[in-house]
Amino acid sequence: MEPLSNTLAAPDRKPKRQRRLPTEFGILAVLIGIALLFEALGWGIRGQSFLGNQQRLLVMILQVSVVGLIAIGVTQVIITGGIDLSSGSVLAVSAMVAASLAQEPGYARAVFPSLSGLPFIVPALCGLVIGALAGFINGSLIAITAIPPFIATLGMMVTARSVAQVYTRGQPISMLAENYTWIGSGAVPVVIFLVTAVIFHIALRYTRYGKFTYAIGANPQAARVSGINVNRHIMLVYTLAGLLSGLAGLVTSARAQSGQSSMGLGYELDAIAAAVIGGVSLAGGAGRITGTVIGTLILGVMTSGFTFIGIDSYIQGIVKGIIIVAAVVADQYRQRRRRKV
Amino acid sequence: MEPLSNTLAAPDRKPKRQRRLPTEFGILAVLIGIALLFEALGWGIRGQSFLGNQQRLLVMILQVSVVGLIAIGVTQVIITGGIDLSSGSVLAVSAMVAASLAQEPGYARAVFPSLSGLPFIVPALCGLVIGALAGFINGSLIAITAIPPFIATLGMMVTARSVAQVYTRGQPISMLAENYTWIGSGAVPVVIFLVTAVIFHIALRYTRYGKFTYAIGANPQAARVSGINVNRHIMLVYTLAGLLSGLAGLVTSARAQSGQSSMGLGYELDAIAAAVIGGVSLAGGAGRITGTVIGTLILGVMTSGFTFIGIDSYIQGIVKGIIIVAAVVADQYRQRRRRKV
């Protein structure tokens, strides 16, 4: 058989260096698209600007701040390859405990009549510690007994909700002191949410904590062989997620000026949805806080937009479901086209 | 092809053929353990047998039949590596549509006054088709657009719930004809649940459908290179899951003799929990219907047991959460010891 061609020296072929846009870019475009859609509909239907209203812009973020806080924690849990179903319930426990220590002095039906008028730090710290503790229990169960995170956090979800209910036997806790409710008033929740997002964005991208989080999610065995103490790190990530749920509990109870055992019901799903819309992969190892924040904002813009253009609330769910799917499909499509596979 | 002439001498060491007990064995032991615990508590607290009461045994299964039906579908979805969050909402749509076609003749406030007195097959078929259609949409979205199953079925969850509400603008549908309600009465739901379980157990273990389902979950790439049409199969599995949600919708509405848009709220989570407790791996590729049935029964036994020994309803959640976790930990521990890793 004859050689089909002569041995040829390969000319210097430079690999085309293609600068990739960060993956969040796509979903950001989707967010802007949705906002502009409402802007257009706004002028058409109501003759008003949707975005040109500072108060509305604030409300858009405000209403998803709590879910956003949870989503920041859950994003990290998902990056490690886990899931956290307990955040909504942990929020409730933290809210109840914190609220019970933050009631106005002299309120007759106070939970702990003798413990009123405490400085802000006491209820705040207790709420945060309760949250972190719940997260720590989640993490320990997952790391030590190796049960699926779904089960460990499902157990915590059911248990914590029950703890919140049994705490005052279902009675809401009201009359919270003003030295406590400030963290839920005005734009404070928005500030807390965004600052937290920045902190964890930095933590994930520029610290060892972040690198290890991704490594564990991408391949826990390889992470262990690379000298990472996988169990300890998992505990840490879940504890932080619990801490953030606790913080969300403080904000929620301060915002409503009351503690209710039903608080945060179903927030875990919204938070996971926000993260996944923002590009966090449930398989672990991929995702960013910026994406989660954008995913959260999509939920917020949608909610405000619906109210703004006055969509019949019966069909809001239909539209919302379709938008969620369409947003991710659009993002996916854009990424795929870029990949050209 | 001729046998190889020069046969290699078989390796001297026979691979240890290790007869495995089916994995469900462990969780079955847990189920029995929980049942016996209640038996003991029953004698201690109420002076009665917990298990020695046929009626109670029936009730235990009856109350989880609907969740069990959904869990059978969701098990298959999870085996393919997916998830189905929409089952509770799809149940509601099916229940509403079927109920609206199954009202007693001559009922003044009927949804379709002209469509009363239809034979059973009409509402039943419509309910099933609606369920299957929802599942088909889920499957198509996942297979064709490659968005995460979590998002596709989350969108369907929100959308379908809204459809159920908009269908009669929130009004419940009552006065269902007796030729319809029979499938919800007495032990019929139990029979439907168990027969369905047997059918899908056989399908998963003894048909190509089942082999493909496992193969896709274990290694989609391997399935694809083995010539399996992965997309088509995914669509099929989700469609079947939707069909089962539809069936669950029929049973639920028949049982309550009414169709309500809030039906099945949160059932998706119970169903997933039952499957995971029963050993279905959320990573895909592993799990069996028998395990799911046992997982479902654990939920049923727990519910009956709590009522039986009269646990304070405020702390039931705490006990339930702990039992779920403990059940899976016990199973895990048993499996790990057997593997001696």
Add this chain to the structure above:
Amino acid sequence: MLSPGTFRTVREAGVKTRADYLLEVDNVRKEFPGVVALDNVTLRIRPGTVHALMGENGAGKSTLMKIIAGVYQPDTGEIRLKGNQIKIATPLDALEAGIAMIHQELNLMPYMTVAENIWIRREPLNGFGLVNHRELNRRTAELFRRLAIDIDPASEVRDHSVANRQMIEIAKAVSYESDILIMDEPTSALTDREVDHLFRIIADLKAQGKGIIYITHKMNELFTIADDVSIFRDGRYIATHAAKDITREQVIAAMVGREITQMFPKEEAQIGEVVLSVKDLALEGVFRDVSFDLRRGEILGLAGLVGSGRTNVAETIFGVTPATGGQIRLNGQPIRIRSPREGMKAGMALLTEDRKDTGCFLALSVLENMQMAVLTDRFVTGGFVNQGAVNAECTKMKDAMRVKTPNLDERIENLSGGNQQKVLIGRWLLTNPKILILDEPTRGIDVGAKAEIHRLISRLACEGVAVLMISSEMPEILGMSDRIVVMHEGRVTGILDRAEADQVSIMRLAAA
């Protein structure tokens, strides 16, 4: 253009076509973002021959094969099967047209039985349309008997070693009875004994007139079984020769575009004091009574058949699976190592055997993959990673290892297998280990890179690093080691000096 279905019909009818070539590939081009994987390549396969594909890591061999097997679609180009142009849109099309492929990465379903894995999609059914498991196992047993493979068809795949899994893949590919069988580095996980076995299977298939495309980085295999050799470089087709007309050096030169002088460039290192001493080491149920010394500057080979326990010994020393008995001494001090972290603190590094399972973070970039181990104790201040410094180190390492990647931010998943391996070696070298444990370090690595890695290992030894090297490649073990520990069924059966070691003496101990 013929459809794959037509091909199936023709094949089933047993019609013999008289085309000169079974398969012709013309001007196929394939681009991935940032990479031209194939640049107008051409390939011709004659019936009844073994056609070897040679090329450096990332040359595009696997990509071309995946195109033929319907996994990827070419951007341009055409494929002719027995003279007829054909479009292969899916793997199923390829299988129906008579093309089967053993992929470079194992593609098995761990929780399914061996028989189910092999016959997936083609299960025998009984009268009710249900899968007949008895017949399924019988067929598998029959196939295994024909191929002389000793594996229980009813066992689950996850219970089998990598080598066994590879044999299962081979059996599966053979079971398609296809005209063209593509084998992408089938022997990278096999020891000589299984390789011989595979070659007998291949010879048999060849005798039946089938065309076999065989990808390997092992030169000696090339001259043992190949009839024709096609050489690729940087996504381009270079040349095709008859194997008997070409020398090893010519092949290598064509592959790498430069001369490689010495394959196993062992330099004589100053062998110093004992660094690591293992005494009666045991892991319950896997191995016991493992004793040997490892000295400064020494390369200690660890040889044995597949399943002899070498990997487990390495993992136990490093702390992945803590020992259940025996003693490890580090510089004369007894030490207990209970986790890889502790292993690393003791100055060790372990390149694991299974790239995919315990090596790569597939979803992460080359950079992240390379830097991960070193971050446990360097380049971190106050929790923050000093990314500039790490980048510089990693870039240096990447260049030194000649990793073929568009940039450090590329996902490692998109690198060819060999380049992934280089990244992982780089990961461990960055930690400056005193004791370097390498489990099959050159698995799937091309000759050029292999020589580089061998030179690197030698140089490290000269610098005083103690190297424990597991390899299933006899020339590598013999060429590189100062001493060779041979294992058989979880026990050390002998320790040979470089001078007294040869293929025969090792095999005798390994099969003892």
Add this chain to the structure above:
Amino acid sequence: TTIGVTMDKFDDNFLTSVRNAIAAEGKAQGVTLQFEDAQDDTGKQLSQIQNFIAQKVDAIIVNPVDTSATPKMTQLAVAAKIPLVYVNRKPEDKELPANVAFVGSNEKVSGKLEGEELVKCLKGKGNIVVMQGQLSNNAALDRTADIEEVVAANPDIKIVQKQTANWDRNQALDLMNNWITAGDKIAGVAANNDEMAIGAILALKQAGVDPKTMCIGGIDATADGLSEVANGNLYVTVFQNATGQGKGAIDAALKMVKGEKVSSYVDVPFEKVTKDNYKTYMTK
């Protein structure tokens, strides 16, 4: 005029009646109404109110998820100078400022009416079981407390079991099934709403017990509830005037928009419904 309405949830049968009444009255008065579903979430409800405010609606009607959060809502509305009407659930504010009103019924009465009728039915003695709504819900807590109060006054009546069925018919069915098999002697069922009472009736029927021989009470007087009263299965239910509440809410809101004064508590009384008077409610 535009009025924003946020309801606790859309899935609840009774609240659906209130919502429909609001919608009907709004249409009659030529008001643009915008409904929102708070999905049982105080946080969501607060956001909806804030969205309404951002949108500058003329008035807001709130069916509070949880009454303990109403002081905050009141604050928001007062700050934005938008009239606010609470409907159905009594706000916990110490006192309502001008431009804020409550239209609804005194929850303390409903459980009492139900309990007293059941006592009559039981002739002062026997075991009863209590089916609670959601454990965290004000109405469930109040109604259960009312029942317990009535029972405490009748020493021969004992509450042998008390559990939640989350307002849900199917859950009540399962709960009742379990109680029946537990073998307690049960003479009566006091359910926090009609849906659960119907669940209990269905369970009894399936167990072969005639519900007519038992004393079963519900609250809400829903269509299904009334037809069970007609059948004699449900001994008592309590009519909560959804139409009255809906109409009252719109009226109050419109008055405040026009700047007229409105009493801060518009009572729409509960009425007990038994076999004797159910017919008058069938058409309401």
